[in-house]
Amino acid sequence: MKRSCETLRGIFLFALLLPCSTSLGLDLHVAIDGNDAWTGRPAQSNADKSDGPFATIERARDEIRRLKRQGPLPAGGVTVHIHEGDYVLERTFELTAKDTGTAETPITYRAHGDAKVRLLGGRPITNFKPVTDPAILKRLDEAARTKVWAADLKEVGITDYGDPVTPGKRPELFFQDRPMTLARWPNEGFTTIGKVVGGDVFTVHGLTGDRVGKFTYEGDRPVRWVDEPDLRMHGFWFWDWSDGYDQVEAIDLQEKIIRTVPPYHPYGYRNGQRYYVLNALSELDSPGEWYLDRQSGILYFWPPADSHSAQAFVSVLNTIVSMRKVSFVTLRGLGLEFSRGSTLTVHDGTDNKIAGCTLRNIGGSAVMIKGGLRHQVTGCDIDQIGDSGITLEGGDRNTLTPCGHTAVNNHIHNYSRIRRTYRSAVSVVGVGCRVAHNLIHDAPHMALGLIGNDHVFEYNEVYNVCLETDDAGAFYMGRDWTARGNVIRYNYFHHLGPPSTLLHGTQGIYLDDWSSGTTVYGNVCYKMYMGVLVGGGRNNTVENNIFVDCKYAVQVDSRGLGWAKYYFDGTNNTLVERLEAVPYKEPPWSTRYPELLTLYEDEPALAKYNQVVRNIAVDNQQWLRLLDNLADPIVTIENNLVDVDPLFIDAAKQDFRLRPESPAWAKGFKPIPFERIGLYTDEVRKSIPPRRVGMEEQ
Template sequence: MKSGFYWLASLCVFVILNSVTPLTGQDNPKGIAFYVSKDGSDKYSGKLPEANANNTDGPFATIEKARDVIYALKQKKQLPTGVVTVNIRSGTYHLTKPFELTKWDSGSEKTSIVYRAYNNEKVKLIGGKEITGFKPIDDPAILKRIESPYRDKIVQVNLKAQGIKDFGEMKPRGMGRPVYPAGIELFFQDKPMQLARWPNNDWVKIAGVPAGQKGGKFTYDGDRPEHWRDTKDIWLHGYWTWDWADSYETVKTIDTVKKEVSTCEPHGVYGYSVGKRYYALNILEELDEPGEWYLDRKTGILYFWPPGPLSEGKTYVSLTDTLIQMKDVSYITLQGLEIAICRGNAVEITGGSNNRIAGCTLRNIGNVAVKITGGTENGVTGCDIYACGDGGIVLNGGDRLTLTSANNYATNNHIHNYNRWVSTYRPAIKISGVGNRISNNLIHDSPHSAIILNGNEHIIEYNEIHHVCMETNDAGAFYMGRDYSERGNIIRYNYFHDLGSGDVQAIYLDDFASGTTVFGNVIYKGKRGVVIGGGRDNIVQNNIFVSCSIAAIHVDARGIRKPWAKKYFDGTDTTLTGRLMMIKYKFPPYANKYPEIITLYDGNPAIPEGNKVICNIASGGKWLDLRDGVNEEIVKIQNNFVNEDPCFVNPTKLNFQLKDDSPAYKLGFQRIPMENIGLYKDEFRLSLPGS
């Protein structure tokens, strides 16, 4: 999957990436091992990998039993020093409720606890139920609603007859709205199926807004809605006003004479605007291609057009919201498992310390794969994450009032296709708090951002990011903004390439983002490389920009010249000042750590002072775009290598390392360790994409 920088890093570079002592084999010379098997029994001791000859002892049947036995040993103070390992044998384990670990299930610095796949066997923990018994549609009224060429392609099954009565519910969701569980979904051959929609692979445009942008209704062209018999549970997904804000809305009424759609409140994020795009879904009449499905929630009958023979794959529906919940637990590792098919978040870690999700595959998730909230030294490493509804990893921790770091991390993960439901502001990794790290991840194929940052003192390094922001405009592969207090963040040694075709920036320091260091990144085919949107005290240094068609670097003073931005300085909108006051910026630790913030409002904060553009390389495309009266007296621009041959090693093969005799070195440019960018093999990641 990688392009250009597909080299393995030496092990010594990455020693610091794994702060918890790793496992060194399947056996535990110091510790104790338990086993779980589909053929086991919770009446056994769990100390054997398979049942003995007379079936009097063997592995446990459930991971819950293993957890409870470890808890009992801990209560008796009989846990040994070393590693307590729960070896899970191959098979699919159905979790009808979350597997819960609490502080009572913790390990310690001397005794870590690991739940892992035994000998790399295929172990699946899923929150769904397999569905069987599909048959042709036999209801004439239903057949009449389906176009005749497709009737013999679609099958049906009664979910209620198979004991499934809780279908969840669809709710308004999207940019700026709460994250709700997705409700029931359908999966076939380990892939999510498409809720019946129109148009199938495209968008339609809003024709008019008769009641104005905020009026809750719009008109459409054509006559397609005339085919829809039941409009009670039709949903619309659209970019209703801006190409960086999507949401799902439910239809209230459709007037096919006026060709007018009315929606239930809240009527689309930012209202409705002429010419903006949307599509409709959850419509039986639109079940017209392989892979689509529809559920009649009253009868419980599910209709499905399988994209292949049903005998050649299993069909599941999602039931459980969250699969694994770890609250205030410490020194726990989940390793080598497939965690899949749920309506909400697959794994939630709240508080605790030194917990790892390592070498797992997380897919077919309703919301996000892993959500880490608080705690210290908690992380996700070596995982493959895809087919998520609302992003990949949420990484939070640290205290913003005291600037205390959490040291939580997301490292060496392959994250792609992570926006099945909400498209915007649900990134591959959302990082917040203080002092967390995102490193060596490969992120690609998304309609919007790869990384969104809030907070202070985070490090974003050695990541490869490509083919993101593919469906949006005014977007950034990396994004942060609208908070003067979020400082001390470092974005270094990342490779951004082949980003979306619209108004897309590789590194977007939006709306007064300040105090960020952008060092040693390589940006190829980003429309803009780095945008400083009115912020202060940012350093853009030692980066390589290649073929950035709009500008390698953009700096503006939007707070002075843009009417919409002036509100942050004329008292109309107190967002910026309010966020400063919340962290008491004129007192320690902020006053000590970021002294320039103390006098921010003594002059004109809308002037983007303190920014530095130093010793960068730009090859092809446009170099510098200074807007709104910004000039070299406001921004320090020094020793940049522009419009000359920098002597790349092999640019035709996307190797943008500099040759030893590059003239850029004479200006003070420092070598970028490109060989360390991206994924690497270790005990958790046994192979690389494409190998």
């Protein structure tokens, strides 16, 4: 009996030494106080400090690689539990084909329990000192001389100072977990071009401009700037939907002329357009502003609070996490902050998931997915982004094969901080993406963008976007006859655009320049310049939508017969080139979109086969605007309820559900599932931010 007990005891001790693999998989642990020489199996270090969690996620990744070389991973896969703390990364965390999981053995990197875990692509700055250099003090604004602090970045190991304005190369300063402002003038808003004087004059759409970046200014402020070594300007130089950064080449104080460095902005420059100056030490004159001297490596900063009361970080890494040819890997509950470029990238692979992560304080894009199948971004909070929020790209347009990527239940706001136009909260490229249940707000330009086919945008709420731009759309697509089969349904767009219209206003859904074959169904457009704009395209359906308090509810035009006829006279061949780039004469294109086979012979400049049916329009200045001699029956207009009380439950509280006795039901209007629009709670998203009413009355 004693021998049997000894045998059992030996078996038990041997089992303790085996990897902790069960039907639920293997757990590894990473902690700030861990050690990469340990096994990573225990969640905490043991009493004699001989074993415990790893110290780095790279070590956990390498342990999984080692286990895979020994044989298959345990059923249920591997979960890497990352414990509370800030993990300052020295390099991008890279996952490659060696790190892939399978459907039976997935791999997860996640915050342990409810721990707050941040993977940081920046370095903490702890060596601020008062400015004492007389030459620097002389250049500073008098009010700033006792307020500005200096830190030598070389002392903390930062020697790549990049470029002041280029995403991926621009270092930024973050303080109190928010991005600070690169020293600029004016501190808020814009100044304006006086008169363009470059000498290369042109006229487009009745507006005169100059192709050369040379213009006059008013006042004497530029006297401060003549000694700035790398002065930059950011402006909407010709159109209010296209911004750009220019470098100043020279300032003529006598003639009051600023000249920029070529290449010039592609659309040129125009009298009265908006711009501001940045990257100027002489303009570091208010709390929260900073400047980096790239010759000395010294950072100057006027902190908005005691510089010892909160941490300051400078972004260093371009990318924090890179996943390439990886499958069945999940990142869950992690914070990713302080990168210069695209923070999290996924290339190829299948079935990866970014779940419940927080991505913020980023100079470039938050999440970029390119290629592969069925990748998901779900339940994430994304804010303070320099460029785009989420980009989904995949599928095969030649065969119309969908990729199945999704962006669902994400809260995205305060994006497009640095690049101010055509940087979406979510954009899709290719075939077959789904964008649903996202809450998007507070941005200078668009919220949702589309290129390709068979994408679905549904149940999203969008407000307070296009705040700085004109001729813009919260949802935007354009200039491609072949981008068909897309569905925009059950979204709530409200309170869009700047307080005053610049020229063309903001659209809720902008089907620009011959966008065709799109279904716009069951959306609500409230308080904006225009609800839906169909710009010259055909085969579009605008059905079962609600339009309230817009200047125009719906516009359909045949711009190819008017101001944009140069797309059809051989001057601009973009539409033809994009049509010929796809195999539209062969299946599946010829069977899915047979109308493309006869497009050239069917008056292509005329906006045919559009339908505007069974919509509700109330309290708009004009319900329907048809331009370029369009009229019914070229556009089908049927069963719309216009300027008749539809009997909403409570429009003042944005409750646009219809009462049972609404006259819209007799028109064939179908219920909109309002209860499904926007964010929802689940195992990943535990809470929903309070809904804001929107901007002040416009």
